[in-house]
Amino acid sequence: MIDPIFLAEAAVNGLLLGGVLALLALGLNLIFGVIDIVWIAYVDLVMICMYAVYFLVQVYGWPIWIGSLASVGLGALLGIAVHVLIISPILGSAPVNQLLATGGLLFFLQSFATFLWTTDHRSVRLTLPTLEYGGMFLSFARLVAFAVALLVMLGLFLFLRHTYIGTAIRAVSQDREAMALMGANPRTVYVVTSAVGGALAGVAAALLIIQYSVHPFFGAAFGPLTFMICVLGGLGNMIGAFVAAFIMSEIISIGGVVWSTEMGYVIAFVIFIIMIFVRPGGLFARRA
Amino acid sequence: MLELRNVTAGYGAFTALWDVSLDVAAGEAVAVVGPNGAGKTTLLRVISGMIAPRAGALTFEGASLTGRPAYEVVAHGIAHVPEGRRIFPMLTVADNLKMGAYLKVARRAYAESLERVFALFPVLSERRRQRAGSLSGGEQQMLAVGRALMSRPRLVLLDEPSMGLAPVMVLRLFDLIRRVREEGYTILIVEQNVRQVLKLVDRAYLLEAGHLKMEGRAEALAEQDFVRKAYVGL
Numbered sequence: 001m002i003d004p005i006f007l008a009e010a011a012v013n014g015l016l017l018g019g020v021l022a023l024l025a026l027g028l029n030l031i032f033g034v035i036d037i038v039w040i041a042y043v044d045l046v047m048i049c050m051y052a053v054y055f056l057v058q059v060y061g062w063p064i065w066i067g068s069l070a071s072v073g074l075g076a077l078l079g080i081a082v083h084v085l086i087i088s089p090i091l092g093s094a095p096v097n098q099l100l101a102t103g104g105l106l107f108f109l110q111s112f113a114t115f116l117w118t119t120d121h122r123s124v125r126l127t128l129p130t131l132e133y134g135g136m137f138l139s140f141a142r143l144v145a146f147a148v149a150l151l152v153m154l155g156l157f158l159f160l161r162h163t164y165i166g167t168a169i170r171a172v173s174q175d176r177e178a179m180a181l182m183g184a185n186p187r188t189v190y191v192v193t194s195a196v197g198g199a200l201a202g203v204a205a206a207l208l209i210i211q212y213s214v215h216p217f218f219g220a221a222f223g224p225l226t227f228m229i230c231v232l233g234g235l236g237n238m239i240g241a242f243v244a245a246f247i248m249s250e251i252i253s254i255g256g257v258v259w260s261t262e263m264g265y266v267i268a269f270v271i272f273i274i275m276i277f278v279r280p281g282g283l284f285a286r287r288a
Numbered sequence: 289m290l291e292l293r294n295v296t297a298g299y300g301a302f303t304a305l306w307d308v309s310l311d312v313a314a315g316e317a318v319a320v321v322g323p324n325g326a327g328k329t330t331l332l333r334v335i336s337g338m339i340a341p342r343a344g345a346l347t348f349e350g351a352s353l354t355g356r357p358a359y360e361v362v363a364h365g366i367a368h369v370p371e372g373r374r375i376f377p378m379l380t381v382a383d384n385l386k387m388g389a390y391l392k393v394a395r396r397a398y399a400e401s402l403e404r405v406f407a408l409f410p411v412l413s414e415r416r417r418q419r420a421g422s423l424s425g426g427e428q429q430m431l432a433v434g435r436a437l438m439s440r441p442r443l444v445l446l447d448e449p450s451m452g453l454a455p456v457m458v459l460r461l462f463d464l465i466r467r468v469r470e471e472g473y474t475i476l477i478v479e480q481n482v483r484q485v486l487k488l489v490d491r492a493y494l495l496e497a498g499h500l501k502m503e504g505r506a507e508a509l510a511e512q513d514f515v516r517k518a519y520v521g522l
């Protein structure tokens with residue numbers, strides 16, 4: 001029998017991990033909802049930003065918070081670049097071409113990172129404490145990451161709710177043509193969406209690098225997980241992605257303690273596959 | 289105010305409009321009627337820039353709009369209430385109206401425009417926090433018209449506003465459009481409800497298989513061949 005303290009610790013860790021996963025899923029989902037293309041390479045952009053923070057902080061000695069802000073800026077720029085250089089030219093083409101293009105970007109980024117920085121694992125060494133609470137050990141870095149993730153998601157929510165461009169982003173995801181009739185240039189809306197999605201990747205990178213080491217294949221673990229969360233929550237459904245992120249992170253975290261980390265992922269995948277059959281439209285799919 | 293000269297347009301290899309010339313003067317209400325598939329929607333889509341004409345010219349208040357994209361055309365003062373309403377179903381009524389005022393100039397006048405729209409359609413004010421998709425068909429059409437007015441247009445294009453509405457609602461809607469007209473908007477309306485629409489407009493065009501077949505004053509045409517012709521096509 002497992003000590004209930006371990007289970008409680010796993011549950012809390014799952015919750016904390018869920019915050020960052022939700023951030024990733026919201027970023028990917030935002031872009032999909034508006035532009036109708038899944039950025040297969042989304043988490044590989046996160047990987048590039050993680051390297052940026054690593055070099056700025058660990059090698060050049062910048063304070064972590066400035067390194068993090070730089071990561072957000074870099075993410076936004078990468079988002080715009082991906083849209084303008086890769087997505088925009090293939091907007092009207094067949095979905096399979098779009099998958100190939102963003103899939104190609106994934107391989108490019110992985111090879112590029114391997115070429116420049118080798119396959120070494122690199123981490124930012126911060127002396128952050130471990131907290132003890134009622135027999136549970138919690139990493140301070142994770143708590144910070146969770147809190148920042150929640151704040152950023154709140155910011156995203158307010159942006160989408162209350163600004164003209166944020167509301168236009170939601171409107172375009174419902175009816176692109178009608179929004180053009182309102183005077184919104186779809187190109188502008190796409191670029192802003194890509195910048196916001198990229199900036200979220202930059203935030204996630206800063207929150208991940210204080211917990212994990214980065215290597216060229218970082219996206220291989222978090223990429224499929226992020227995609228699964230989006231599908232589980234219903235592609236394009238922001239609330240769904242948010243909830244699904246926590247479900248998946250709890251499964252992985254608790255499964256990891258009860259069996260093993262690998263087993264946690266296996267269970268998450270199996271549940272995902274079952275859900276695809278039971279509710280193909282996602283957990284919160286509206287009946288047509 | 290609006291002039292179309294020898295406009296030809298279509299989709300891919302298919303031509304839906306042949307050599308169409310049409311005028312709307314400021315303050316006028318003009319109807320385009322015709323059977324299904326005649327090209328009425330295509331005509332409005334060309335005017336609002338949703339599709340570019342293959343040939344011909346489009347002028348509005350002296351400025352050439354030929355081939356300009358939709359988001360630019362609306363900035364010139366043409367609002368298009370598209371076929372099937374095309375409101376944003378997941379947004380609230382208030383957010384739909386806010387999107388109608390997306391243009392910079394319209395944003396500045398947002399509060400005043402909103403007041404005008406709520407005065408015309410009080411039900412929208414009552415429902416402002418409701419999801420637009422949960423409105424009835426008639427209310428959705430009022431929202432689509434209200435949203436278009438939020439951009440502060442001078443010309444309003446209406447594509448079959450009565451489509452899918454119950455007969456009582458159709459009458460109410462035509463009443464409301466009459467009030468919109470009295471507010472000083474110039475109107476170009478496409479309708480299958482020929483008898484009703486001819487009571488509303490000054491002039492009408494008959495469009496058949498992509499060709500403009502007839503044009504004339506509404507009263508003169510109302511009891512004519514023209515009306516029957518349009519009906520026969522149904």
Ligand SMILES: Nc1ncnc2c1ncn2[C@@H]1O[C@H](COP(=O)(O)OP(=O)(O)OP(=O)(O)O)[C@@H](O)[C@H]1O
Binds near residue numbers: 325
């Ligand atoms: N997106 C499209 N692609 C190809 N053909 C189209 C498209 N939209 C319309 N058409 C064709 O163009 C012709 C004119 O269509 P349009 O929608 O303008 O007719 P309409 O007069 O508005 O008809 P309705 O009364 O049914 O609304 C039709 O033959 C239609 O099949």
Ligand SMILES: [Mg+2]
Binds near residue numbers: 328329330371448
């Ligand atoms: Mg039509």
